[in-house]
Amino acid sequence: MTIMNNRPLTGKSRRTSIKAALAQERETPGVHLGGWVRTVRGGKELTFLELNDGSCFASLQVVVEENSPAANDIARIGTGACIEVTGDLVISPASGQRWELKAAEICLLGGTDADYPLQKKRHSLEFLRTIAHLRPRSNTFGAVFRVRNALSFAVHRFFQEQGFLYVQTPIITANDCEGAGEMFRVTTLDPKTPPTKDGEIVWGEDFFGEKTGLTVSGQLQAELFATAFSDVYTFGPTFRAENSNTSRHVAEFWMIEPEMAFADLGDNCRLAENFFRYMVVHALENCAEDLKFFNDRIEKGLIDKLEQLAGAEFKIVTYTEAVALLQKSGQKFSYAVEWGLDLQSEHERWLTEKIIGGPVFVIDYPAQIKAFYMRRNEDGHTVAAMDMLVPRVGEIIGGSQREERREFLEARMREVGISPESLSWYLDIRRWGSCPHAGFGLGFERLLMYVTGMENIRDVIPFPRTPGNARF
RNA sequence: UCCCCAGUAGCUCAGUCGGUAGAGCAGGUGGCUGUUAACCACCGGGUCCGUGGUUCGAGUCCGCGCUGGGGAGCCA
Numbered sequence: 433m434t435i436m437n438n439r440p441l442t443g444k445s446r447r448t449s450i451k452a453a454l455a456q457e458r459e460t461p462g463v464h465l466g467g468w469v470r471t472v473r474g475g476k477e478l479t480f481l482e483l484n485d486g487s488c489f490a491s492l493q494v495v496v497e498e499n500s501p502a503a504n505d506i507a508r509i510g511t512g513a514c515i516e517v518t519g520d521l522v523i524s525p526a527s528g529q530r531w532e533l534k535a536a537e538i539c540l541l542g543g544t545d546a547d548y549p550l551q552k553k554r555h556s557l558e559f560l561r562t563i564a565h566l567r568p569r570s571n572t573f574g575a576v577f578r579v580r581n582a583l584s585f586a587v588h589r590f591f592q593e594q595g596f597l598y599v600q601t602p603i604i605t606a607n608d609c610e611g612a613g614e615m616f617r618v619t620t621l622d623p624k625t626p627p628t629k630d631g632e633i634v635w636g637e638d639f640f641g642e643k644t645g646l647t648v649s650g651q652l653q654a655e656l657f658a659t660a661f662s663d664v665y666t667f668g669p670t671f672r673a674e675n676s677n678t679s680r681h682v683a684e685f686w687m688i689e690p691e692m693a694f695a696d697l698g699d700n701c702r703l704a705e706n707f708f709r710y711m712v713v714h715a716l717e718n719c720a721e722d723l724k725f726f727n728d729r730i731e732k733g734l735i736d737k738l739e740q741l742a743g744a745e746f747k748i749v750t751y752t753e754a755v756a757l758l759q760k761s762g763q764k765f766s767y768a769v770e771w772g773l774d775l776q777s778e779h780e781r782w783l784t785e786k787i788i789g790g791p792v793f794v795i796d797y798p799a800q801i802k803a804f805y806m807r808r809n810e811d812g813h814t815v816a817a818m819d820m821l822v823p824r825v826g827e828i829i830g831g832s833q834r835e836e837r838r839e840f841l842e843a844r845m846r847e848v849g850i851s852p853e854s855l856s857w858y859l860d861i862r863r864w865g866s867c868p869h870a871g872f873g874l875g876f877e878r879l880l881m882y883v884t885g886m887e888n889i890r891d892v893i894p895f896p897r898t899p900g901n902a903r904f
Numbered sequence: 905u906c907c908c909c910a911g912u913a914g915c916u917c918a919g920u921c922g923g924u925a926g927a928g929c930a931g932g933u934g935g936c937u938g939u940u941a942a943c944c945a946c947c948g949g950g951u952c953c954g955u956g957g958u959u960c961g962a963g964u965c966c967g968c969g970c971u972g973g974g975g976a977g978c979c980a
Contacts (some may be wrong), residue, residue: 681980
């Protein structure tokens, strides 16, 4: 790089990451670090600072000697302070850590005070949620967001390795008939004086010339791309304006939606299984330190669970079999288990946790409880749908083979009250060059819940959006 | 949206039968020759979520509201 003016940009202030420092093979003089202080332990002649920069779970112990020039500032350095340190990386003479930094110079960049909410003690996840701007500096959320980062990368790696094309489907869309949930409205009309006719808002005068909202699914557009590129996937933000108040729902989340041409429901389940296993293996191989923390503090036995899953075959049961299994389980449920009724959360959990004891695909649901685009089976009353259920989290994947036969699809749309004209482009795919295809939607946050053991979806997304809460 | 539970110091929580507010951590001061969410001593710190009521007296009992959590529905 060439600096064209007289600004004193040296480009020499870059630090060594703590991850890199801890990975050193030998003692190194003159190492420069930056980070946030986790705890300070002061003695008469020595002060110990735990420094964390988020590059890894571990902190690095910084040792300040009483008469070192670095000692000047340490009285003002408390938990949470941001500092830069230069010193020698040496093998620690005390047990508890291999490396420590003998400080020669400390620069206090940003101090803290008594009101700093993040203390060196256990906080409740509920409290940390109220300080979402600071919680990434905690052990738990540091680990969560490093795993989230690793798995985001793994999503792309998995699909790219398999030759899938990444497609960015629109975030603003005019389809509100996808059956996936309530939409957030997108409009530029003045809420005080919208154009009206006979008391109704004239959406034709809105920005896009029709009623639009934030996407609830990229599936329909992914299907369009699948009929040109064969195998495609989306990975992007998804919005649901449902008034859902549970530990598994947020209004804004990230969804992964692969769509494959020349594929049936069996191919779909196989892809889902391979994908899920790939994510788990990737986490085991790349996030060992963070997973160990989750295993010790969040979900006992987590690593065993993940390792078992990596080697296990996923079970597939039909909806009809699932109903029979639940009926003969002898378990008393609050809601009836009966063919034709949707499985309740309690049924799904019993199935995956108690009867199967691991991830399970439930396939071939009754047509009347599933979406219009799912392919009708030969029996005439079920559709080629699949839900993947996992212990603790419940439904993590929902997918299907799509109805590629135009006359069946159109008839089904009329049955459920969707005008074929409104989705003419979707029907056109069946009109010209139609082919069997299948895909699914996987909630990225629910995957993270499974992998980290975190029990509330609000704790695996940086700044959760839920009814009544869009702070931060 | 419905059902259940909770709200006390900056944080985690105790507070008995209704009798006038407590601990640990954090913060401040001092001590300590290598500490591991250090330790020891002392100090400061309260709209008991809000509101209305019952009572001689309410953190405690009752009504309403707000906020948070768990569960259900919707789903990923």
